[in-house]
Each structure stands twice: as structure tokens, then as C-alpha cells.
Amino acid sequence: MTSRETILSKLHAARQPFAGLPPAGDMIPVVPADDTSPAALRVRFVAAAEALNCTVTACPDADAAIRHILGLVGTDSTILSWDLKHVPLPGLGAALAAAGIAIAAAGDAHVRAGLTGVDAALAATGSLLLASGPGKPRGASLLPEVHIAVVAAGQIVPDLETWLAAQRAAGLEHLRRLNSVVMISGPSRTADIAMETVMGVHGPGAVQIVLVGES
Amino acid sequence: MDVKARDFIPVAQVALSDPALRAAVKRATDTAAQKRLATMFWAGRTHGEALRQQAAQARRRALRDLPALLEQAEAAMTANGIQVLWAADGDEVRRLVLDIAARHEVRRAVKSKSMISEEVALNHALQAHDIDVLETDLGEFIVQLSGETPSHIVTPVIHKSKETIRDLFVRELDMPPTDDAEAMTQFARGHLRRAFLEADMGISGGNFIIAETGALCLVTNEGNGRMVTSLPRVHVALVGIEKVIATVEDYATLTQILPRSSTGQTMTVYTQMIHGPRGADDDGPEHVYVILVDNGRSDIYPTDYAEALACIRCGACLNACPVYEATGGHAYGWVYSGPIGAVITPLLTGLENASPLPHASSLCGLCKEVCPVDIDLPRMLLDLRHDLDEAGHTPPVWKWGIRGWAMVARSPRLFGLAARAAGLGGRFLPPRPPLPPPLNGWTRTRDLPELAPKSFRQLWAERQKAGKRDD
Numbered sequence: 001m002t003s004r005e006t007i008l009s010k011l012h013a014a015r016q017p018f019a020g021l022p023p024a025g026d027m028i029p030v031v032p033a034d035d036t037s038p039a040a041l042r043v044r045f046v047a048a049a050e051a052l053n054c055t056v057t058a059c060p061d062a063d064a065a066i067r068h069i070l071g072l073v074g075t076d077s078t079i080l081s082w083d084l085k086h087v088p089l090p091g092l093g094a095a096l097a098a099a100g101i102a103i104a105a106a107g108d109a110h111v112r113a114g115l116t117g118v119d120a121a122l123a124a125t126g127s128l129l130l131a132s133g134p135g136k137p138r139g140a141s142l143l144p145e146v147h148i149a150v151v152a153a154g155q156i157v158p159d160l161e162t163w164l165a166a167q168r169a170a171g172l173e174h175l176r177r178l179n180s181v182v183m184i185s186g187p188s189r190t191a192d193i194a195m196e197t198v199m200g201v202h203g204p205g206a207v208q209i210v211l212v213g214e215s
Numbered sequence: 216m217d218v219k220a221r222d223f224i225p226v227a228q229v230a231l232s233d234p235a236l237r238a239a240v241k242r243a244t245d246t247a248a249q250k251r252l253a254t255m256f257w258a259g260r261t262h263g264e265a266l267r268q269q270a271a272q273a274r275r276r277a278l279r280d281l282p283a284l285l286e287q288a289e290a291a292m293t294a295n296g297i298q299v300l301w302a303a304d305g306d307e308v309r310r311l312v313l314d315i316a317a318r319h320e321v322r323r324a325v326k327s328k329s330m331i332s333e334e335v336a337l338n339h340a341l342q343a344h345d346i347d348v349l350e351t352d353l354g355e356f357i358v359q360l361s362g363e364t365p366s367h368i369v370t371p372v373i374h375k376s377k378e379t380i381r382d383l384f385v386r387e388l389d390m391p392p393t394d395d396a397e398a399m400t401q402f403a404r405g406h407l408r409r410a411f412l413e414a415d416m417g418i419s420g421g422n423f424i425i426a427e428t429g430a431l432c433l434v435t436n437e438g439n440g441r442m443v444t445s446l447p448r449v450h451v452a453l454v455g456i457e458k459v460i461a462t463v464e465d466y467a468t469l470t471q472i473l474p475r476s477s478t479g480q481t482m483t484v485y486t487q488m489i490h491g492p493r494g495a496d497d498d499g500p501e502h503v504y505v506i507l508v509d510n511g512r513s514d515i516y517p518t519d520y521a522e523a524l525a526c527i528r529c530g531a532c533l534n535a536c537p538v539y540e541a542t543g544g545h546a547y548g549w550v551y552s553g554p555i556g557a558v559i560t561p562l563l564t565g566l567e568n569a570s571p572l573p574h575a576s577s578l579c580g581l582c583k584e585v586c587p588v589d590i591d592l593p594r595m596l597l598d599l600r601h602d603l604d605e606a607g608h609t610p611p612v613w614k615w616g617i618r619g620w621a622m623v624a625r626s627p628r629l630f631g632l633a634a635r636a637a638g639l640g641g642r643f644l645p646p647r648p649p650l651p652p653p654l655n656g657w658t659r660t661r662d663l664p665e666l667a668p669k670s671f672r673q674l675w676a677e678r679q680k681a682g683k684r685d686d
Contacts, residue, residue, distance in 0.1 A: 003307055014516050018276070024273070030472065160467045180445070181490070192353040203485065
């Protein structure tokens with residue numbers, strides 16, 4: 001018998017534990033919230049992200065956002081980035097080119113800043129939800145010292161529960177095709193040495209959220 | 216990892232006489248416990264408790280349906296492109312990982328935290344086959360450099376001072392001397408970054424597997440979990456068979472309640488769902504393997520200890536436990552410490568190898584109260600004591616003492632006599648007397664309460680008489 005068969009047959013043969021449990025019913029969200037209007041979501045997302053030591057900069061339109069991003073990149077000649085078609089800022093490619101900023105090959109670990117969009121932003125916890133895929137390399141939000149994330153105000157959802165409910169409604173097959181889904185909640189951090197919190201141990205030490213548009 | 220849990224008492228005694236260690240452990244556990252309260256109950260006691268019960272039920276339903284969910288998870292992961300393997304014990308885990316390493320010509324491996332790899336001493340096996348393996352969680356990296364073992368599930372070097380770590384980095388890695396935790400961390404970042412980029416294989420644990428989507432779920436704060444699962448060509452995850460959960464909804468509850476109970480964060484910095492290897496025009500590993508590890512878990516499953524398998528390894532019971540706070544983690548002598556260690560070490564490694572652990576508890580009940588999935592640890596500690604007794608592990612002195620007590624307590628006449636004798640004896644004893652052996656261990660660090668000159672029963676009888684006169 002293979003180990004698979006041994007383990008499974010042993011479990012199948014066992015008296016079933018917790019047999020009297022009620023079926024899964026309606027679930028309560030981990031972070032309850034009454035007001036899920038776009039304006040309220042935006043306020044909650046910004047407060048939660050800032051509490052996680054992210055920097056949030058609200059920009060009224062794409063032009064303002066692009067100017068802010070160019071400022072963040074500064075004098076660097078290369079950045080890591082998602083394919084710009086996944087970053088909701090029309091005109092960004094031209095602006096980067098005009099500023100002489102090239103996009104490095106995915107996986108280049110010596111670039112200071114990484115630019116991404118997001119697949120969703122979670123108001124309850126200030127988390128950025130990023131799925132990998134063609135044109136959306138994982139490294140852009142992981143390898144650099146600074147992660148610049150462009151969030152359109154309309155991408156803010158109440159919480160993880162809501163986002164997963166939308167995935168279920170769309171059919172979980174879609175979710176399963178996303179090879180890597182990560183929720184990023186603030187800069188990389190550790191408190192392993194003498195309980196002192198230090199940012200940027202392996203991943204980015206700074207997360208710059210560029211929040212674009214009115215809610 | 217060798218089981219040294221039988222040495223609990225001598226090792227604990229060494230820890231107890233180390234005031235710096237006790238202070239460090241107390242500070243760390245107190246901080247974590249306070250942060251837990253703040254994030255678990257920020258929306259009120261009622262909501263926090265309801266959430267705990269929701270998480271508890273999610274884990275128990277998963278255990279109830281464990282074999283079916285494992286089959287479902289295997290099918291879903293396989294369909295996603297993950298290669299699923301099964302390991303009955305430590306030998307098989309080591310053999311499977313070595314096989315994978317050989318197949319992909321792996322010379323260098325990087326690891327994010329995996330408790331199972333500690334259970335089965337994977338690092339030794341890899342090193343014995345000339346495969347470099349580096350721990351990348353900063354705390355685990357420090358543990359590995361110093362040749363020690365972790366002393367806490369979540370914060371492995373809770374027991375080490377900043378100065379000790381500085382000296383270690385200077386000695387082993389030629390770090391320019393500094394007392395700044397940030398500078399030390401940045402130095403480690405540089406060292407480990409090179410390792411991530413050069414590694415052929417990443418080894419991780421797994422916090423959950425979602426059966427319906429075949430997702431391997433991981434949480435890390437430092438980002439090493441993402442590095443290990445993104446940069447090397449091959450990713451191998453070692454996951455206990457009990458880690459499977461049913462639905463994405465259960466995942467939403469559990470992955471958020473885990474950091475709240477563990478470090479008091481609302482979310483771990485990097486909360487990942489991995490569905491498969493890289494696609495076309497994507498980065499990430501070319502091969503993802505998940506090894507489903509039994510290593511004693513299926514023996515626990517049919518017993519009254521099945522509840523212990525609901526554990527999500529948050530460490531809240533360690534942070535709450537007065538015994539853990541006093542002794543630190545090393546005294547528990549194996550991978551898992553604190554109350555959950557006192558329960559699962561005997562269950563996974565054999566009662567006879569861990570006989571002191573079920574007694575390493577005051578049964579105060581705090582571990583159950585703080586557990587995010589409401590595991591009745593005190594009940595299981597008591598049951599294990601019972602099992603130890605049945606298996607003949609109770610010292611004769613205890614047996615006779617308890618038998619004597621039972622005899623006296625069951626007979627009203629003997630009980631009255633004993634109380635009277637104690638009252639009489641108390642008059643002739645010096646204040647705070649030491650008890651004679653074998654009871655002197657108790658009075659070595661405590662005062663015997665003063666014995667009342669008259670017992671309650673005597674006082675009661677006298678009152679009754681006086682009352683009758685008043686009528």
C-alpha cells in the first residue's frame with residue numbers, strides 16, 4: 001500500500017470526530033462595518049493602510065498621479081514594473097519614457113523601486129490584493145526597497161470576505177487560474193531581534209500607495 | 216529533531232534561574248498577549264467570541280470531513296498543476312524531498328518557516344547529501360547560525376538578547392559591529408538576498424490548504440515566504456494532513472483570526488494563496504510540490520485528542536501560559552512548546568518520551584480561553600495525566616499520597632479527625648514550617664498556610680450548640 005492509501009484508509013476507518021456539528025451557516029465578517037458606501041470605504045482603506053505604515057497619497061486624476069510617481073522614482077533610471085496596461089494610469093508609459101525611466105527585466109533584484117497596480121484593495125485591513133499572471137510579475141512588489149502601488153478608488157472593496165464572495169459568484173475556476181494571490185498589508189517587517197520592529201527585512205521597506213480618482 | 220521532553224524539570228530549572236531570560240520571555244509574551252486582546256476584541260467581546268466560535272467550527276468541520284477533504288484538495292491541487300505527494304513519517308518526508316532535489320539537480324535550498332521540517336530534522340538530511348539549506352525567517356536564521364532550536368512557534372529567538380545576536384553575526388558572518396537592530400536586520404537582508412537569488416529550491420510550510428480551490432496558503436511578515444515560493448525554480452511545501460480546510464469562506468475567517476491571535480496584527484504582511492507553478496509569461500517556480508505529511512497525526516485522529524489537530528499554530532497559548540512564561544520554550548524539549556506542545560508532543564512522540572509535559576501546567580485554563588479555535592487544552596492535559604497513570608508513569612509516592620487523601624476525604628469521620636489533628640499540630644509547629652519529604656518540594660518556594668486552631672466542622676458544631684441554647 002502506498003502512504004497515500006495507508007493514511008486515507010486509516011482516516012476513513014476512524015470514528016468520525018465532531019460528528020454532531022451544525023452545518024456551516026451564515027458567517028460574520030472578521031471586521032464588521034455598516035457603511036459600505038464608496039466614500040466610507042475610501043476613508044476606512046486610507047486609515048487602515050496608514051495604520052500599517054503605508055504612505056497613501058490621494059491624487060484627483062491620472063496626471064497628478066503620474067507626477068507623484070515620477071517624484072517617487074526620482075533619479076533612478078530603471079524600475080521594476082507590471083505591464084503598464086495593468087496599471088490604471090493612461091499616459092504613464094509615455095511619461096516614464098519621457099523621463100528616461102526604463103522598465104527592468106522581471107526578477108532584477110538590484111532595482112530600488114517597483115511599480116504595480118492592484119487587483120483589489122481591502123478597506124477593512126488596508127491590504128493590497130495582487131494576483132500574478134502574464135504582465136503581472138510577483139517580483140515587482142517583492143524585490144525592490146520601495147513598492148509603489150496604484151489603486152483606483154473604485155478598486156476598494158470592504159474586506160477579504162467580499163472579494164472572495166465575488167470570486168465565488170464568478171466561479172472559483174477563475175480564482176484557481178491565478179497562480180499566486182497575495183494580500184500585502186504594509187511594508188515587510190520583523191521583530192525577531194529583541195522585539196524591535198524593523199521594516200524592510202526581505203520585501204520592500206516602504207509601501208507607497210497612489211490612490212487615484214474620486215470615490 | 217530528538218525528543219528531550221523527559222528533561223523538562225532540569226532544563227526548566229536552569230531557565231528559572233536565568234533572570235534575563237525570564238524577563239525577555241515575559242516581555243515578549245505580555246506584549247503579544249496585549250496586542251491579541253486589542254485586535255481580537257476591538258469590535259467588542261461578543262463579536263470577538265462569535266468569531267472564535269466561527270473559527271473553531273470551521274476547523275472542527277474540516278477535521279470531521281478530513282479524509283474526504285484531503286482527497287478533494289489533492290484533486291484540486293493536481294488540476295492546478297501542483298504535484299501532490301504523501302508522507303507517512305519523517306523518513307518518507309526526507310526521502311521525498313531528497314528525491315525532488317536530485318530530480319531537479321538542486322545544490323542550494325532556502326527555507327521559510329516550517330514546523331514539520333523541524334519535526335523531521337530535514338536540514339540535517341539535506342546537508343548530509345551536500346545540499347546547502349538556509350533558514351530565511353530572520354529568527355530561524357539566527358537559530359540556525361547558533362546551532363540551537365527555536366523556543367517559540369512564532370518568534371523563535373524570544374530567548375536571545377540583541378547583544379548575543381550581534382556577537383553571533385560578527386563571529387559567523389563578519390558583520391561590522393553594531394548595536395542597532397535595524398542595521399543588523401539590513402545586514403541579514405543582504406546576506407539572505409544573495410541566497411534567495413542563488414537557490415534552486417524553496418522549502419516552505421503551509422498554514423492552510425483550501426480543499427475546494429486547491430490553494431496552498433501561507434503567511435509571513437518578512438516576505439521570506441514570498442521569496443522562497445517565487446524565486447527558486449522548485450518550491451516544495453511540507454504541510455500536515457490536518458491543515459486542510461473546506462472553503463474560501465472558512466479561509467477568510469481563519470487567515471484573519473490567525474495574526475490577530477498570534478502577533479496582534481490585523482493581517483500578516485504577506486498573506487498568500489498559491490494555486491500553481493508559473494504560467495506562460497509569468498514569474499515564479501517552474502515546479503510546485505506539496506507533501507502531505509502524517510507523521511503521527513492519523514494516530515491522534517480517532518482518539519479523544521482529535522481536537523488538538525484543530526490548532527492553527529498561532530502561539531496564543533504560549534503567550535498566555537504562566538508555565539511557558541517562567542520556563543521559556545526549550546524546556547519542552549521538542550518542536551512545539553507551551554500548552555499545545557505539552558499536549559501534542561506526548562501524542563506525536565509517545566507518552567513515555569514526554570511524561571513530564573502534561574504536568575507542566577497549572578490548569579488555569581487561560582490557554583483554552585485565548586485559543587482562536589477554542590481547543591480544550593486543560594481537558595486534554597488532564598486526560599493525558601490519566602493516560603500516564605494508566606501506563607504506570609505515576610511515581611509511587613504520588614500514588615500513595617493521592618490514595619491516602621482519597622481515603623481520608625471520603626470518610627467524614629477520618630476527615631474530621633485529620634482536621635482536628637492538623638489544628639492541634641498547628642499549635643506546636645513553628646510559623647511557616649517546611650513540610651517533611653517528599654512534600655518539601657512544595658514548601659521550598661511557598662509558605663504553608665497557617666492552620667486554623669479549630670476546623671470548620673468544629674466551629675459549626677459549636678455554633679449549632681450555642682444556637683440551640685439561644686432558642
